[in-house]
Structure formats: C-alpha cells, structure tokens
Amino acid sequence: MSYDHQEIGDFANERDAQDWAERNGIDVRDLHLRAVRGRGVTLSVRRSALGDSATSDLSYGRRTGFF
Incomplete structure (x- = not known):
C-alpha cells in the first residue's frame, strides 16, 4: 500500500527528524x-x-530542527 507524503x-x-515529528505531534x-x-x-x-489538527505553520520546525 502506498501513501501520499508531503x-x-x-x-x-x-534523530533530529524524529525529534521534529515528536514536537509537532506526528507519529513516527x-x-x-x-x-x-x-x-x-x-x-x-x-x-x-498532517490533517486539520496539525500545526498550521510547519516552518517552525525548519527554524529549529533543520540544518
């Protein structure tokens, strides 16, 4: 089964990616x-x-979790 990903x-x-997901309430x-x-x-x-309940501004992770 294939899922559509963003x-x-x-x-x-x-580990940094998983930490970002945890901060944004996304299951690994x-x-x-x-x-x-x-x-x-x-x-x-x-x-x-991601749904409607996801943080609307995912760029927050980009400032804190990305290199």
Missing part, C-alpha cells in the same frame, strides 16, 4: 526518511497524518 525538508540526521509510523548523501536525511510525512 516533503517537509532536510535534517542533519534521523507516518514518517518517511530518505538518506541524502552528505546532507543527512530528507523527511516526508504522510499527508493524512
């Missing part, structure tokens, strides 16, 4: 992490997990 951005490592089962050579990981989140 790319959130790049993180230095997997809804994450998709892709290694980016020399740049850490790219985080995508299943769109259905």
Whole structure:
C-alpha cells in the first residue's frame, strides 16, 4: 500500500527528524526518511497524518530542527 507524503525538508540526521515529528505531534509510523548523501536525511510525512489538527505553520520546525 502506498501513501501520499508531503516533503517537509532536510535534517542533519534521523534523530533530529524524529525529534521534529515528536514536537509537532506526528507519529513516527507516518514518517518517511530518505538518506541524502552528505546532507543527512530528507523527511516526508504522510499527508493524512498532517490533517486539520496539525500545526498550521510547519516552518517552525525548519527554524529549529533543520540544518
């Protein structure tokens, strides 16, 4: 089964991406992490997990969790 994901951005490592998800109330089962050579990981989140209850401004994580 395939799910539609929204790319959130790049993180230095997997732990940083998971910490961002936790701060934003997103279950780790809804994450998709892709290694980016020399740049850490790219985080995508299943769109259905974002829903209406998700933080409307996900850029907050970009200022605090991204490199």
